[in-house]
Amino acid sequence: MLQPNYLPFYSPDLEQAINRSPMVVSPDTPLIDVITQMAHARASCALTDVTVSMAFSPLDDVGDGCVLVMEGEQLRGIFSERDVVHLCAAGVKIVNIAIAEVMTREVITLLESEFQDLFQVLSLMQKHCIRHLPIVSQQGQVLGMLSHGSIRKVLQPVNLLKARSVLEVMIRGVVTAPPTASLLSLAELMSRHKVSCVVITQMPDTLNPNLPEGSVQGVPISPPKSDPQAENFREIRALAVGMVTERDLVQFHALDLDLNNTSAAMVMSQPLFSLKPHDSLWNAHQIMKQWSVRRLVVVSEQGELLGIVTQSTLLQAFDPMEMYRVIEILQQSVEEQLVELTETNELLQKEILERQQAQEELNRALAQEKELNELKSSFTSMVTHEFRNPLTSILCASQLLERFADKITEEQRFNYLQMIQRTAEYMEQMINDLLVLGRVENRQLEYEPQPLDLVTLCQDLVEERQFSDIENHSIIFQAVGATQDACLDEKLLRYILGNLLTNACKYSPSTSPIYFDLICQDNQAIFKIRDSGIGIPVEDRKRLFQSFHRARNVGTIPGTGLGLTIVKNCVEAHHGEIAVESEVNVGTTFTVTLPLTPESAGDLRENAEGSWVDYG
DSSP states (O other): OOOOOOOSSOOGGGGSSSBBOEEEEEETBBEEEEEEEEHHHHHHHHTHHHHHHHHHHHTTTOOOEEEEEEETTTEEEEHHHHHHHHHHTTOOOOOBBBGGGGOOSSSOEEEEGGGOOOHHHHHHHHHTTTEEEEEEEETTEEEEEEEHHHHHHHHOOHHHHHSBBBEEEEEEEEEEEHHHHHHHHHHHHHHHOOOOOEEEEEOOGOSSSSSSOOEEEEEEEOOOOOOTGGTOOOOOOEEEEEEHHHHHHHHHHHTOOOOTTTTTHHEEEEEEEOOOSSHHHHHHHHHHHHOOEEHHHHEEEBBBBBEEEEEEHHHGGGHHHHHHHHHHHHHHHHHHHHHHHHHHHHHHHHHHHHHHHHHHOOOOOOHHHHHHHHHHHHHHHIIIIIHHHHHHHHHHHHHHHHHTTTTSOHHHHHHHHHHHHHHHHHHHHHHHHHHHHHHHHOOOOOOOEEEEEEHHHHHHHHHHHHHHHTTTTEEEEESSSSOOOEEEOOOOOOOHHHHHHHHHHSOOOOOOOOEEEEEEETEEEEEEEEEEEOOOHHHHHHTSSSSOOOOOOTTTTOOSSSSSHHHHHHHHTOOOOOEEEEETTTTEEEEEEEESSSSHHHHTTTTTTTOEEEEE
C-alpha cells in the first residue's frame, strides 16, 4: 500500500496565525478615539479575503478586536471589544476618559520561543478566559498578537481531515464481481445499485493466472473486526484485485468494445490504491491528490476487502454539523489534556518544592559548617592575638621591675604595676566572655530575676567604670520614672550595661562625656548609653552582634568581638530588645528595652526574635 509523507497533527503554519502589526495606542489616548479606530479597522478587515473566509472557515473573526496600550516599547495594558461592551452595560461615559483608566493592566503574554502549536495557545486562552494573546520576546518586546480569529484562519480543513479516520466514513457495502464477469454485467450492477464502480474480487485460494468462472453479484462487505458489531464475526473475505468505474465503461463504449464478450480481468484498473481502517482522511486525501484517483479501497492487514472511500464520502468531513462535532471533540481533548497537564504540573511542582527544601537544608548545613569553621578560625586568631599580647606586656613589665627595681622611680614602678593590673583584668574579662559565650552556645544561660534597685545598680556601674577608666571620661547618669519596682536578673544586667559603658569609653576620645539615661515607663526599663566616639560604619551594623566580628574602623583598639554577642543574648533572656543608632565620627547610642518584671515580659515576647534594630 502506498503511504505518502504527511505532517504531524498540529501542523498549521504558526507564523500566519500571528498578527505582526496589531493596533497600538499610547496610555493618554482618549477612549473615544480608540473605539473609533477599532470600528474602522474591523470594517476594513471585513472587506478582505471574503472568498477565502467563506470557503474555509465561516466562523472566522475579522481583525484582532483589541488594541495594545504601549508606552514606548513597554506593554502597559490591553483593551478589547468585550471591554467596550462592559463599559456600555455599566453606563460609563466614554468622553474625556483616557484609555489608561479603563484598560486591563495585567496582560497575559506568551514568549515567542514557547510558541510551538496552536492548541497550546488555545489551552492558555481557555485557562485565563481571554481571546487575545500578545507574543513577546525574551526582553519583553511585543512582537505580534494571536486571537481566536487569526487561529481559526490557520486551522484549515487539513486539521479536520487529520482528526477523523477512514473507518468513520467508508462505505461498507461494496458492489463486487469476479474477474470473469463481463463489462455488460458490470454496467447492469452499477445501474441497479446506483453506484459508480464495481470492485473486482477473488478468494485467496483462487489467486492464479487461470481466473475461475464466478457469478456476478453485489456483496455487502461486513464491518472490520474492530467494529463492536463484528465481535462474533470472522470469516475469510475476498481480496480486491481491481476496479471498473462508470467512466471506464463510457470510454470502452466509445472504443466500440463488445461489452458482453469483454471480461473485467482484461480491462480493470490495477493495482488498487488501498487504505487501512484507522488511516486518517488526510492520508486518503493525499493519496487521491498524488495519484489523481477518486476511489480507494479499504483493506485489512491481510488485504481483505472491508470497504471503499470515494470523493463523495471524503466530503462528508466538511459537513457543518460534522465540523462542529469534531471541534467539540478537539475542545474536549484539549480540556482533558489541560487537566492532565495541570495534574502533572502539580506533581512536578511538588517534586520541585521537595527538592528545593532538600537543597535548602543542604545549603543550611553547608552554611553552618562554613560558619563553624570561620568561628574556629576566628577563635584561634583571637586567642593567639588577644592573649599573647597581654601576656607579653605582663612579662615585659615584670622583667623590668625585677631587673631595674633599684633604678626606677616610684612613679615608674606604680605605672608598671598599674599596667600589669589592667592587663590582667582585661585577660580576666576575656576569659569571662568566653565562659559566658560557652553557656550561650550550649543554651545554659540562666535567667534569675530578683527585686532590684535600678538606680543604685546603675550608679555602682558608673563608679566602677570611672575608677578603672584611665582616659578620664565623664559619665553623666540620670534616671526618670518609677524605678523601685524592677525585678530583673542583676548578673545579666550588669553584663549588659557594663559592656556598653566599657565600649562607650573605649571608642570615645579622652575626657569626652558619656551619657547614661534610665527611663522607667509602661512597665519597661529603657537604658540609653550615648557617646561621641568613632561610630559604627553602615556595612558593619548587620554583623554587629555576631561572634568575633569587629567594625573595620576600630584600628588598634583591643577587643575580642564577643561582648555585643553576649549582650544581645542577655537582652533576649529578659525578652527585651536592643537597638543601635550610629554615625561615623559622630557617636553611637545603644538603647536597651527590658520588661520591668517577668509578668510584663509578655508584651515584648512577640518581638524577641531578631530583637536588635538598626536605626542608623
